[in-house]
Amino acid sequence: MSELKKDNTENKILDAAQTVFIEKGMDGSRMQEIANEAGINKALLHYYFRTKQKLFEAIFTKAFNQIFPNIKSLIFSDKPFEERLSAFVEKYIDLLLKNPFLPAFILKEINRDPDFLASIIKKQGVNPEEILHMIEREMESGTIRRMDPRDLMVNILGLSIFPFAAGPLMQMLFFSNSKKEYHDFLKRRKETVKIFILESILVKKD
Amino acid sequence: MSELKKDNTENKILDAAQTVFIEKGMDGSRMQEIANEAGINKALLHYYFRTKQKLFEAIFTKAFNQIFPNIKSLIFSDKPFEERLSAFVEKYIDLLLKNPFLPAFILKEINRDPDFLASIIKKQGVNPEEILHMIEREMESGTIRRMDPRDLMVNILGLSIFPFAAGPLMQMLFFSNSKKEYHDFLKRRKETVKIFILESILVKKD
DNA sequence: ATCAATATTAACCATTTGGTTAAACTTTTT
């Protein structure tokens, strides 16, 4: 799998759990299946992670942190807004291309257990205020048009994430169910989403 | 519940099943819970709908058809494109406001069982080709800028649906977890999404 | 009123499932 991770039992379990949980979700996954996937006895799962819930939380936390990475590091720099936003969209869709099933998984579990979601968000101290303020400053300085900065954030996330979360459906509806064609489409979206957003919000000085 | 529906056992079951399935999904729902919700014996569920799968399919089909309504009737008319798109976004977000949990439910189950999804799509003969061609004609006639019409469709759907599917998360991140504030935000999006899209694609003749 | 068809229930069943236990095997410590 990855380069530095040791091939010990705990990691084998985590890898197996990730595979199964992400495909089938908490409710649809079976401890026995995870054990099989990891090539170990089921009792050993409970030796390392006492309960299914505990094991699931480990996987969900990891997945959530992967998909809500340090947005700050991406969006704070001295480059012009246009470039920062472009870089963000590109990096973010690239991230999703590497983990195409994470969005559906996260959305599924978010709706199943919002309380756990809250605890995670609090724990890792995501702070959207700064980003919203940054967007507001751009509106004040006139580079982008006035709007609710939360709309802009939701739009950016939606345009990036939705095509992954609804992948099977979009692929079926618009791409003759061709996996390759849909994947190419998603790759092109690194560019087209960027343009779509900028065309909408950039104030053109002529 | 609704005005004309009879209060017979079958409808009580369907209502109960809808409530439970939409909240907990196929895997998370229990036949016993549906029976309780309907106020009947569990065996009666199997008398009307032989298996859990059959009952689930009835609910999913209904939900899917609700959320993918006859787009055609909304988007084909002799009014200018700008108005047709505005009407569509408005009507569609209104529909979602009335069924705010459908998007998460659909996305969840779409990813669980894509084959069943395929059978439904085929059965009700959704045909996106017409809509894509219509969009292409608008680009040729110069009212909107050139782009992949599938991008536009995915964007419209994503901007409309994502804030519902990711509701709990967005509400927590950007709205202090206030249900009312988030609901008001979603209502405002009937307008802001429309503007966001049109600003991006409309060709301004000056 | 009677009988057949339909609707409803309580009790039951086989299987699945998350979790436990006690024993065996392996590694580390002394």
Added chain:
DNA sequence: AAAAAGTTTAACCAAATGGTTAATATTGAT
């Protein structure tokens, strides 16, 4: 090398779960 600590397994268990059965109640036709 012996003891202790850590790791792994086979067998087991109680609860939950989808589904069935046989008996009872209700409805509709004649």
